[in-house]
Amino acid sequence: xxxxxxxxxxxxxxxxxxxxxxxxxxxxxxxxxxxxxxxxxxxxxxxxxxxxxxxxxxxxxxxxxxxxxxxxxxxxxxxxxxxxxxxxxxxxxxxxxxxxxxxxxxxxxxxxxxxxxxxxxxxxxxxxxxxxxxxxxxxxxxxxxxxxxxxxxxxxxxxxxxxxxxxxxxxxxxxxxxxxxxxxxxxxxxxxxxxxxxxxxxxxxxxxxxxxxxxxxxxxxxxxxxxxxxxxxxxxxxxxxxxxxxxxxxxxxxxxxxxxxxxxxxxxxxxxxxxxxxxxxxxxxxxxxxxxxxx
Amino acid sequence: xxxxxxxxxxxxxxxxxxxxxxxxxxxxxxxxxxxxxxxxxxxxxxxxxxxxxxxxxxxxxxxxxxxxxxxxxxxxxxxxxxxxxxxxxxxxxxxxxxxxxxxxxxxxxxxxxxxxxxxxxxxxxxxxxxxxx
Numbered sequence: 422x423x424x425x426x427x428x429x430x431x432x433x434x435x436x437x438x439x440x441x442x443x444x445x446x447x448x449x450x451x452x453x454x455x456x457x458x459x460x461x462x463x464x465x466x467x468x469x470x471x472x473x474x475x476x477x478x479x480x481x482x483x484x485x486x487x488x489x490x491x492x493x494x495x496x497x498x499x500x501x502x503x504x505x506x507x508x509x510x511x512x513x514x515x516x517x518x519x520x521x522x523x524x525x526x527x528x529x530x531x532x533x534x535x536x537x538x539x540x541x542x543x544x545x546x547x548x549x550x551x552x553x554x555x556x557x558x559x560x561x562x563x564x565x566x567x568x569x570x571x572x573x574x575x576x577x578x579x580x581x582x583x584x585x586x587x588x589x590x591x592x593x594x595x596x597x598x599x600x601x602x603x604x605x606x607x608x609x610x611x612x613x614x615x616x617x618x619x620x621x622x623x624x625x626x627x628x629x630x631x632x633x634x635x636x637x638x639x640x641x642x643x644x645x646x647x648x649x650x651x652x653x654x655x656x657x658x659x660x661x662x663x664x665x666x667x668x669x670x671x672x673x674x675x676x677x678x679x680x681x682x683x684x685x686x687x688x689x690x691x692x693x694x695x696x697x698x699x700x701x702x703x704x705x706x707x708x709x710x711x712x713x714x715x716x
Numbered sequence: 717x718x719x720x721x722x723x724x725x726x727x728x729x730x731x732x733x734x735x736x737x738x739x740x741x742x743x744x745x746x747x748x749x750x751x752x753x754x755x756x757x758x759x760x761x762x763x764x765x766x767x768x769x770x771x772x773x774x775x776x777x778x779x780x781x782x783x784x785x786x787x788x789x790x791x792x793x794x795x796x797x798x799x800x801x802x803x804x805x806x807x808x809x810x811x812x813x814x815x816x817x818x819x820x821x822x823x824x825x826x827x828x829x830x831x832x833x834x835x836x837x838x839x840x841x842x843x844x845x846x847x848x849x
Binding site for chain 1: 722724730755756757760761762763764765766767768769770
């Protein structure tokens with residue numbers, strides 16, 4: 422069995438000394454190698470902190486994170502990381518930026534891929550970074566990260582400032598890398614719809630904790646959307662969200678056993694599932710279930 | 717060659733869409749035995765879907781004996797489906813018939829209803845292949 426791309430055990434990060442300044446707490450999860458993992462959560466959930474910890478740019482306050490079988494600092498030559506702010510040198514041209522990528526990654530640099538990503542956006546190689554639009558900068562930052570031919574690609578809100586066409590195009594490039602090289606991709610995003618077809622693994626964060634983690638197919642299969650007469654008791658099933666309209670109750674649950682035959686049930690879509698969890702920050706997390714199962 | 721178009725709103729699982737579109741291309745003779753399917757990389761670069769989704773669709777087609785994966789070479793069509801290539805005489809007759817229906821003043825919905833009714837009499841309930849519902 423191959424080692425996981427990322428494995429976190431009781432991972433926590435606090436900024437400053439205040440007791441309530443925890444950005445992440447007690448996060449344990451595993452992203453298997455070769456997956457395309459979506460990191461989802463509301464603003465302030467800890468997504469960026471988590472990615473920066475995996476990239477070795479932050480040091481955990483508690484717990485550990487293992488990346489590609491070693492600590493993040495040692496794995497850094499094999500990791501590509503694109504920060505939300507896409508830091509690049511504004512005074513360099515596009516061509517100079519790519520040359521810098523080649524110089525900084527001797528022995529691994531894939532000039533062809535980097536060049537293709539930039540060329541597909543019809544970017545002038547002589548243009549300076551400071552003169553580029555936000556979306557064009559994103560393209561250069563992704564070219565730099567992909568040129569490194571990373572085994573693990575960490576992307577923090579990579580598509581936020583791209584138009585729909587460029588977004589589809591770059592997502593295609595990312596999927597192509599995953600198909601050709603088995604690259605593990607972990608990306609945070611707010612655009613739930615675009616994740617559904619591209620990602621096969623999910624990490625849902627809320628309030629600095631892991632609320633759901635696992636293969637998207639399995640997570641979806643563990644939940645059921647149902648409608649039943651108002652006043653129906655849903656125990657012992659775990660209720661994520663419930664709403665009563667007139668005589669009808671609709672709910673999203675994690676069944677704890679067989680369901681009564683007179684409930685009308687159907688499978689939720691990823692978007693429905695995520696929205697239900699995001700609307701209900703207090704809903705039970707899957708972490709609770711695993712703890713119980715282990716006990 | 718076949719060009720997959722993924723409709724996110726169709727409610728049909730993405731891998732099923734790829735299976736269905738491949739079968740459609742086989743039925744219409746757009747894909748023939750010996751033809752190579754696009755590589756997973758080509759499909760995902762064009763559609764931005766997860767590579768495992770494409771591999772799952774190809775495995776399904778392989779399981780049904782329609783294609784075979786040759787290691788290091790790609791996935792190839794083994795046999796075609798149905799007997800109605802795009803340029804068959806049957807299609808020409810149907811074109812003629814549709815043209816006559818239009819001349820007779822039938823609307824698109826009338827034609828569809830008529831065709832479905834005849835289809836149901838001649839081919840009593842056999843559920844469509846690959847249809848998940």
